[in-house]
Amino acid sequence: MGKVIKELEEAQGCIICGQTKEHGIMIISEFICEDCEHEMVQTDVMDAKYPFFIRQMKRIFYKKNA
Template sequence: MGKYHHTQSINGEICLICEKAKLEGIHLFQSFICMECERDIVNTKTMDPKYQFFVYQMGKARILQDRRQA
């Protein structure tokens, strides 16, 4: 975890949140979020400890976007 890279393979794309290869999901700032993580994000309350993890992981999307533009 904690690596700022985005790859695609025959096994799918690497999820920005769980960092596992998945076949289905959405793209946010050219970063991939798998369907399972997207569902967890949408259903997590702001007071849940997982919420801060999701915020941190999604912050990587901005870093990746900045690197692509550099």
């Protein structure tokens, strides 16, 4: 399955890092910058940062179901 990278007409805030960037992916209606997406897929489940990524990703689904 190919990765969809979206080049936005204007920068958006990343739901993971909070920075405003132009390149990344959209999941449902939330933006994840290319840097965070790359870091997340490279992070091992035993890494201390893994729970942080899970918490941030849950925000996407909480917003969708709210």
